């Protein structure tokens with residue numbers, strides 16, 4: 001007799017095999033023999049999806065607001081992330097601009113998209129990419145450590161601008177960016193490749 005292991009769960013307390021139940025709100029799933037509380041699959045993995053979607057929305061939001069603002073010669077200047085990359089290009093720092101573009105624009109957006117696609121593939125029959133490709137690209141973007149680069153580049157820009165004017169201050173975009181980073185970080189922490197890719 002063969003058993004579909006996706007439909008049973010082993011009790012952590014006594015080793016009894018129990019048929020999985022659909023998760024019901026407010027109802028705890030317990031072992032009928034020893035009363036150990038059991039966690040059902042996907043119990044918290046949806047958090048990752050919500051964080052990924054929030055991250056994408058916040059990404060669009062903070063890119064439409066200035067990160068830093070300052071007053072120079074009675075003129076009020078504002079700089080967005082986009083401007084920062086343009087400044088780097090104007091200073092002929094092409095390679096730096098490329099790294100900033102990749103780590104700040106491309107990699108985080110792709111990271112959130114991969115998480116969203118993984119959830120779509122996990123819960124529907126739609127297949128955009130192979131699981132292997134999704135898994136490999138997620139590992140690739142994780143290794144890039146873009147979150148640190150993200151914060152550092154803004155602080156470097158801030159320090160540069162402080163030298164130009166005393167009125168330099170972080171603007172609304174910067175604070176949205178902090179919330180964005182939190183969502184991006186949490187979507188990766190909560191993401192369980194185990195459930196998605198069957199590792």
Ligand SMILES: [Zn+2]
Nearest residue numbers: 011014031034
């Ligand atoms: Zn038990």
